[in-house]
Amino acid sequence: MDYFIGALKKYADFSGRARRKEYWMFILIYIIINVVLAVLGLNVISMLVGLGLLIPSISIAARRLHDTGRSGWWQLIALLPLIGFIVLIVFLVQDGQETNDYGVNPKFFEPV
Template identity: 60%
Template structure:
């Protein structure tokens, strides 16, 4: 939970680097809260109102943490645009996001140490 809150507090911080743990813990809690909101919507008979607002509220932090994760692997944050390519782009992004941290690079020191 602390990793999720760390990303939300660094709301629009596109600079620097994010470790795999920071990125994947953010994604995990993002999905958990999204499922909880979807269940609440289903019980109350709402039509994607809560999940839509939640997704919109966390759009910028999601883009920022993904950019920082790509920086950690030595890539530009603009590489996120590859994810717009159906299927192939998603697979490439998954590979990029799962790779280990690069040593010190142009985006800063290795956050692992």
């Protein structure tokens, strides 16, 4: 849950880097929230939650792409039917680079 709250604290921060774990934990919690709301029949609330989390989702994906050495604008490749989504997923699952234009690898700052 800390990763989800951390992403919300960086609501519209499109600079810096995000580790794979941070990104995928945010996505997992996001999906769980939407599934629970859908099972409870709260579709309108689910849509509002999705709309409220749109900017944090875009910003954490941009930071994740920065970790792999790519610009956050690569998210637009998902607009290409099927192929774009697959390419974006491949970019998001790659390991981060040591140091790049977007800063130092965040793995160096996390305690073991």
